[in-house]
Amino acid sequence: MKKIITFISFSIITAAIILIACNKNVSGRTANLPPLNPSNIDLNAGTWKTVLLKRPDTFAVATPLPVTNPAYIGELNEIKGYQKNLTSDQADKIKYWAAGGVLRWNEIMRELVAKYNLPPYQNPDGTYPIPSSANPFAYPLFPFANPPYAARAYAYISAAQYDALVACWYYKNKFNRPAPYVVDTSVHAAVTKTTLPSYPSEAAVLAGVTTEMMILFFPDEIANIQQKAIEQEQAAVMSGAASRSDIIAGDALGRQIADAFIARGRADGAGAAVGNQTIWTALETNTIARGETPWYSLETPKRPPMLPVFGKVTPFLFDTATTSALRPGPPPATTGDQMKTELNEVYGYVKNPTRDNTRIVHFWADGVGTYTPPGHWDAIAAEDFITKNYSEVRWARNMALLNMSLMDAAIVCWSTKYFYFNARPTQLNPAIKTITGIPNFPAYISGHSTFSGAAATILGYLIPERANAYTAMAQEASTSRLVGGIHYKSDCNVGLTVGASVGNYAIQKAKADGAN
Amino acid sequence: MQTVFKKRRLVLVSVMMLAFMNVLQAQTDEDAIMMSKNNLCSGIMYGHSSWKNYWEGTFKRDNLNLGTVSSNMYSIMENYGVNRKLNIIANLPYIETKASAGTMHGMKGIQDLSAWVKWMPVEKNLKKGTISLYLLGGASLPVSNYVADFLPLSIGLHSKTLSGKVMVDYQLGNFFTTASATYTYRSNVTIDRTSYYTTALVLSNEVQMPDMMSENFRIGYRSSHLIAEAVVSNMTTLSGFDIRKNDMPFLSNQMNATTAGVNFKYTLQKISELAITGGANYTVAGRNSGQATNFNIGVFYVVDFSPKKKNKK
CATH class of the missing domain: 1.10.606.20 (Vanadium-containing Chloroperoxidase; domain 2)
Incomplete structure (x- = not known):
C-alpha cells in the first residue's frame, strides 16, 4: 500500500511540475507575421x-x-x-x-x-x-x-x-x-x-x-x-x-x-457633440411633444446621453444634407402593436438565453474597455488584408475606405438615434435583463447593425470572394443585439440597411479613386 | 485518544467565496480529518454569497448598477476512505448568480468538478497531543460550457486547475489547530471574444491565467460529535492586473481576499452516520474582489463499504 501511495503522490507532483513548467504566454494572432510582401508595389x-x-x-x-x-x-x-x-x-x-x-x-x-x-x-x-x-x-x-x-x-x-x-x-x-x-x-x-x-x-x-x-x-x-x-x-x-x-x-x-x-x-463639429443640459432636456421634451416615450438613461445615477450632437459631424463620404437624407423613417410607435410584438420577442430571447446566443452576444459586444464595433471591423479587415499581400499604400487606401464608412455610419446612426430618441427594450419592460451592458444612448437604430452594414458592404467590394462571409458576419453582429436584449428587431434590420447605404458611398469613392 | 476522532467518519466542510467569481467552494480538503477505510461520506450543501461593496484594484466602492451581487450554490460532495491515511474527495457544484440592481442578466449552471487525493503520511503522538502532516493533490475541471467572461456574474473562471497542498494539524485533548498552504496552477482560458484589454490589447481569445496561493489557518474544538472552529483564509493571485476605474472585472485580474469565519459540524448522537455542517465568513480585505459575506449549510451521510462490519461502535 505504501508503494501505491508513493506512486500516486509522485504522479501528482510530476504532473503538477509538468503543467507549471508549461509556457502560459499568450501570443497574439499577428505577433509573428512575415515581412509585408506586396504582390504589386502600386x-x-x-x-x-x-x-x-x-x-x-x-x-x-x-x-x-x-x-x-x-x-x-x-x-x-x-x-x-x-x-x-x-x-x-x-x-x-x-x-x-x-x-x-x-x-x-x-x-x-x-x-x-x-x-x-x-x-x-x-x-x-x-x-x-x-x-x-x-x-x-x-x-x-x-x-x-x-x-x-x-x-x-x-x-x-x-x-x-x-x-x-x-x-x-x-x-x-x-x-x-x-x-x-x-x-x-x-x-x-x-x-x-x-x-x-x-x-x-x-x-x-x-x-x-x-x-x-x-x-x-x-x-x-x-x-x-x-x-x-x-x-x-x-x-x-x-x-x-x-x-x-x-x-x-x-x-x-x-x-x-x-x-x-x-x-x-x-472644424467638423465633433467638439460640440457632447451637448449640454439644454440640449439633453430638449431631446426629452420634444419626444414627449410628439406623443412618444422618450429615452432615459438606464444607469444609476442617470448619465447624460452619449454624444447627442454627433449626428451633425461633417462626414467624409457625403455632405451633411445627405446625413439627413439617409436617416430612416421612425421606429414603431411606443404604444403600438408592432412595438409590443418586438418587445415580447426581445424578452423571449433573454428569458432563458441559449449558450450559443450568449456566445454571439459576447463575440460582438465590443462594449466598455474594448476597441468598439468599428475596431472589431478593423480587426476583421486587417486579418484579411494580411492575406492579400497589399502594398502599404493599398493597405492605407482600403483601411481609409473602411474607416470613413464606419465614421459616417456613426454619424447617420447617431443622427437617427437623437432624432427619434426612443427607449431601449429594458426601459419599456424592466424584466428584460441583458446579456451584455446596455449602451447609454437611444435604441433606434442599432449602432452595431449600422456599423456592420457599412463595413460588410465596403469590405465585400474590396474583397469580393469574402462578400458573403462579411454579410453573414454583419447579420450575426446585428442579431447579437436582438438576442442580447439590447435592441428591437426594427433597430437591427433598419440599421443594417442604413449601414449598407453608407457603405455604398464608399464603394462609389473606391471606384473613382484610380486604385482599381 | 485524539486519533479516535480521525478514525470516525467525519467530514467538515467550510465554504469560501473566491473573490469576484462568486464561487463557493466546499473545502473538505482543508480540514485535518480522514475518513476510515471503505467509508464513503456523501453530502449535499447549500451555500450563499453576497456583496455590495467591492475593491476595484485597491479602491473600495459600491456600484448602483449592480446593487448586491449574490450567488447560490448547490453542491454534492463525496469523501471516500481508501484507508485511514488516504482519502479521495470530490465535489460538484451548481451555481446561480444575480445582481439586485441594473440590467445585467444573472447566470447559472454546473461549474467545475474538483477532486483531491488526501494523504496523511505522518501522525505522531507527542508528549502532549498529536501532530499530523497531510499532503494533498487536487485537480478541477469545468464540466459545462459555462460563460467565464462575464464577471462579476460568471459562475466560475472555466480554468482547469492543479493544486498541491501541505497541511499540519496539532491536537491537544479536544482542542486543535490546523494550518495549510496551497499552490494552484490555473490553465489558460478560452473566451467568446477574439480580443481583450488587460494592460495591453491582446489579439487572442486565450487568456493567460495567473496561478494562485492560499493559506488557511483554523483553531477550535473537536470531539466525536461536535466540531467548532474559527477560520482565517487568505487567497492571493500571483500576478494579474487591477480593474481600472469604472471598468468591468476580468478573468486574469489579481484577485485577492482575506476572510474570517466560523464553522461547525454536528454528528447526531442517535444516528452517527448523519451529520450537519454549517459555516459563515466575511471578507475582511481584498483586491479586485467583492467584500462578500458567505454562509453555508450541509447534510452528510456515511456509508461503510467494508466487507465485514466490524468497526461498528
Missing part, C-alpha cells in the same frame, strides 16, 4: 485620388542627393553600422514593423481605443464629469473613446495615412531613388526586397502622419506614440529599407499632411 499610387489633399504635391519634398554623394554613402554606413551590432530587441522591432506600418498603427490605435473606452465614474453628487481635451491628464482621462469617438479617430487617422502615402508614392515615383539594399548589395534587407523607390520613406511618412493624428485623439499618450514612431523609423533604417534622408523627408511630409487633417478635425 508604383502609380501617386496618381490615386486623395481624400482631403487637392494634389499629391500640395506639400513640397526637396530633391534628394544622388546615391553617389558622400553624404548618402555616410547614410549607408550608418545602416551597416547598425546591422553589424543588431541586438535581439532591435531585430524584434524590425520584424514587428516589417509586417506593415498601416497594420501596426491600426493595432496600436485599437489598443488606445480599448484603453480609453471607459465611461467616467460619477461625482459624489451623482453628476458625471466630462473628459476635457484641454486637461487630458486629470480624471476623467481624455478621451472617453466610445464608439462614435473611436469611429472618428479611426477614420481620421486612416484617411490621413492614405493621403500621406499617396503623396509619398508621388514623390517616390518622381525622384526614383532606389532603396539602400539596392544601391549597396552589402546592405542586408530584413524586409522583402522590392523595386519601390525609397525616397521619401513610407515608414517615416506613416510615423510622421500617425504621430500627429494620434496625439490629437489621444493626447495622454504622447510619449508612447512618439516612442513608437521612433521605433518604426529606426526599424526602417536598420532593416536596410531606408536611409536617414529617406526618413527625414518622409517624416516631415507625413506631419504636414497631418496638419491638414487636424484642421479639418477641429
